[in-house]
Amino acid sequence: SSLMSAPAPPRIxxxxxxxxxxxxxxHLARDHGYDxxxxxxxxxxxxxxxxxxxxxxxxxxxxEGLLSDxxxxxxxxxxxxxxxxxxxxxxxxxxxxxxxxxLPDWDPIVRGHLKQEEGKITYTFDTYLVETNxxxxxxxxxxxxxxxxxxxxxxxxxxxxxxxxxxxCVVNCVxxxxxxxxxxxxxxxxxxxxxxxxKDTIVKALGLNTQQDLEYLPLIISDGxxxxxxxxxxHKYNWILGGSAFPEVRAVDGALIQDIKKRTSxxxxxxxxxxxxxxxxxxxSGLRPVRNPLRLEVDSVxxxxxxxYGHGGSGWTLAWGCALRTYALVSxxxxxx
Numbered sequence: 001s002s003l004m005s006a007p008a009p010p011r012i013x014x015x016x017x018x019x020x021x022x023x024x025x026x027h028l029a030r031d032h033g034y035d036x037x038x039x040x041x042x043x044x045x046x047x048x049x050x051x052x053x054x055x056x057x058x059x060x061x062x063x064e065g066l067l068s069d070x071x072x073x074x075x076x077x078x079x080x081x082x083x084x085x086x087x088x089x090x091x092x093x094x095x096x097x098x099x100x101x102x103l104p105d106w107d108p109i110v111r112g113h114l115k116q117e118e119g120k121i122t123y124t125f126d127t128y129l130v131e132t133n134x135x136x137x138x139x140x141x142x143x144x145x146x147x148x149x150x151x152x153x154x155x156x157x158x159x160x161x162x163x164x165x166x167x168x169c170v171v172n173c174v175x176x177x178x179x180x181x182x183x184x185x186x187x188x189x190x191x192x193x194x195x196x197x198x199k200d201t202i203v204k205a206l207g208l209n210t211q212q213d214l215e216y217l218p219l220i221i222s223d224g225x226x227x228x229x230x231x232x233x234x235h236k237y238n239w240i241l242g243g244s245a246f247p248e249v250r251a252v253d254g255a256l257i258q259d260i261k262k263r264t265s266x267x268x269x270x271x272x273x274x275x276x277x278x279x280x281x282x283x284x285s286g287l288r289p290v291r292n293p294l295r296l297e298v299d300s301v302x303x304x305x306x307x308x309y310g311h312g313g314s315g316w317t318l319a320w321g322c323a324l325r326t327y328a329l330v331s332x333x334x335x336x337x
Contacts, residue, residue: 017047
């Protein structure tokens with residue numbers, strides 16, 4: 001008797017190669033054996049995900065189940081940091097300035113410490129900081145090892161209809177482009193701007209002797225009381241000053257750069273020298289896809305289309321938890337076909 005061949009795995013199209021799309025692709029291909037193809041007109045290293053501050057902290061995201069997603073992703077980052085992600089994930093303290101003595105709703109995940117110091121109310125917690133380019137390259141390599149494929153193509157609304165006919169399930173992870181792709185009127189943008197500086201430049205601006213003198217600062221300092229998000233963080237290769245959450249796209253000019261430098265110089269005692277920094281080595285400007293609530297669901301019209309977008313400023317904070325929930329939605333789609 002002849003052996004029956006195993007059924008072909010489900011064919012899944014992922015639209016979007018940012019952190020949300022790549023974590024979904026990895027989970028579906030590596031952990032569940034699906035035949036996954038990622039579509040995007042841009043290389044992963046050209047995504048909005050590479051223009052993010054990229055540290056774990058829920059921000060500009062709303063919806064049911066997000067605390068669970070954040071906790072799952074926190075543990076995922078922790079596992080990567082202790083394993084093969086040690087080269088592109090940093091661990092350290094984050095100090096968040098708050099307007100009152102209340103704990104954030106995500107405190108049970110990190111069990112931080114709230115106190116008054118230097119005339120400010122601060123919340124200090126353990127977090128993880130991601131080198132975005134290296135992590136996206138790692139995700140891409142793991143997807144390819146799991147036999148996932150990448151196709152460089154801009155998916156238009158008409159092409160989306162074709163993909164739904166070609167694949168068993170399509171997962172929409174395109175971020176802000178979902179406004180054009182699906183006509184989602186609930187999706188809004190918040191422009192985020194980051195300034196990058198070499199470590200030696202920061203040491204000189206703060207009047208310190210060596211880079212070791214900077215160790216008195218936490219990995220990240222951020223202020224939750226300012227109109228625009230304001231933070232200073234130590235990445236592996238650069239220091240980053242930020243930021244913004246403008247509801248429209250603004251040109252990054254000298255006045256805007258000076259405003260960010262001035263705001264970060266007021267974050268904490270001893271940082272006044274940041275206002276006198278020269279122009280940054282580079283800056284990035286990206287569009288956060290903000291939606292209330294975040295969209296993680298099966299489309300109400302197209303039965304084999306799953307949406308996973310609208311994470312605001314929390315893509316790197318929610319990605320793995322949302323990938324697991326996406327699998328559950330994809331699985332429910334497949335059982336009905």
